[in-house]
Amino acid sequence: MPDHATLYTPKAVRVNGNEPTLRDISVTLNPDTPEWPGDTPFTCGWASLIGAGASVNVSSFTSSPHVGTHADAPLHVREGWSGSHELLLDAFYGPAIVVDVSSLTKEIEMEDLEKIQSLPFVERLLLRTGRTIASGAFPEDWPTLSEACVRTLLGRGLRLLGVDSPSVDPRDSKNLPVHNMIFSGNGAILENLDLRRVTPTMYELIAFPLKLMALDAAPVRAVLRQIVA
Numbered sequence: 599m600p601d602h603a604t605l606y607t608p609k610a611v612r613v614n615g616n617e618p619t620l621r622d623i624s625v626t627l628n629p630d631t632p633e634w635p636g637d638t639p640f641t642c643g644w645a646s647l648i649g650a651g652a653s654v655n656v657s658s659f660t661s662s663p664h665v666g667t668h669a670d671a672p673l674h675v676r677e678g679w680s681g682s683h684e685l686l687l688d689a690f691y692g693p694a695i696v697v698d699v700s701s702l703t704k705e706i707e708m709e710d711l712e713k714i715q716s717l718p719f720v721e722r723l724l725l726r727t728g729r730t731i732a733s734g735a736f737p738e739d740w741p742t743l744s745e746a747c748v749r750t751l752l753g754r755g756l757r758l759l760g761v762d763s764p765s766v767d768p769r770d771s772k773n774l775p776v777h778n779m780i781f782s783g784n785g786a787i788l789e790n791l792d793l794r795r796v797t798p799t800m801y802e803l804i805a806f807p808l809k810l811m812a813l814d815a816a817p818v819r820a821v822l823r824q825i826v827a
Contacts, residue, residue: 607736621801621822623724623791624667624790625732629660631666632736634764639661660723663815666731667790669807672781674814675774679781681812689758689786690818692722693825694803699741700728715798720751722803724760725789729770731764742768745775753784758822759786760805800825 625631635638642659646652662683664670669690672679692791697715699706711717729740740763743751751759759766759780766787780787788805802823807816 606820619820619824619826620668620804623793623795623796623820623822624818625730625790625792627661627817630734632731632734633662635665635666640665661818663809663810663813664789667788667792667805667818667820669805669818670786670787670789670815671813673812675777675781682743682807682810682814682816683812685786685807685816686709686784687806689722690788690803690805690807691751692803693800694722694758694822695720696724696726696757696793696798696822697802698726698798700726702727702741704741705744706741706747707744708750711747717751717754719755721755722758722760722801723756724788724793725759726793726796726798727763730762730792731790732762732794736746737763737769739769740764742766743776745779748776752779752785754769756780756785756786758782758786758803760791760803761791762791762793763771765789788820789817811818 627640629641631640638661640661642657645656645658646654669685671685673681673683697711702710703819727740729737747810767774777787802825805818805820809817810816
C-alpha cells in the first residue's frame with residue numbers, strides 16, 4: 599500500500615521532454631448534461647449570428663451553478679456563510695490524491711479508505727465513486743464519507759474534498775453533514791468531477807472556481823497534472 603505522506607512539494611513530470619500532459623477532469627456542459635432533479639438545467643442559444651447578418655456570433659446560456667463540475671460555497675448550506683466570490687483559491691491548487699472507492703456501496707469509514715490507500719496526511723482528496731453524471735445519467739445513489747471519517751481527515755490536514763458524484767452527501771440527505779463539517783473546518787468542496795479515466799495516485803490539482811458574486815456555487819474547469827516527489 600503506497601504511502602504518499604512525503605509528497606508535499608511536487609514537481610511536474612515531463613513527458614518525452616515536453617511539458618507534462620494535463621488531464622481534464624471536468625464534465626462537459628451541454629443540454630444533455632444531467633442536473634440535480636428539480637434544479638435549473640443547462641440551456642444555450644444564440645443572441646446574434648453572422649449567418650443572420652450580425653457582425654459576430656454571440657452565444658448565451660442559462661444554468662444552475664451546480665450543473666457539471668463545480669465548487670460549492672458555504673452559503674449553499676447555511677444563510678450568512680460566505681458566497682462563491684469568497685472561495686479561497688489556494689485550496690483549489692496543489693497536490694491531490696485520487697482514491698478509487700467504486701467497490702464500496704455503504705457509508706465509508708476511515709478504515710475502509712485505509713484498506714485502499716494509506717492517508718497519514720492528506721490536503722486534497724478526490725474520490726472516484728464511479729457514480730457520475732459524466733456517464734450521461736443522474737445516479738440513483740453513491741457512497742459518501744461518514745462524519746467520523748471526515749473528522750479524522752480534517753485532523754490529518756484535509757483542505758479539499760472532491761468527488762465524481764453529484765454531492766459529498768447522500769442524495770436524500772436533508773442536513774448535509776459532510777458539507778457542514780468541511781465548511782466548518784475551512785475546507786473546500788468539488789462535485790461532479792470526471793475521474794473515469796484517471797489512475798488512482800498523486801497529482802497536482804488545478805481547479806479554480808469562477809468569481810461569481812454571492813452565489814452558493816461556481817463552475818470549475820478542473821485539471822490534473824501528474825507529479826513526482
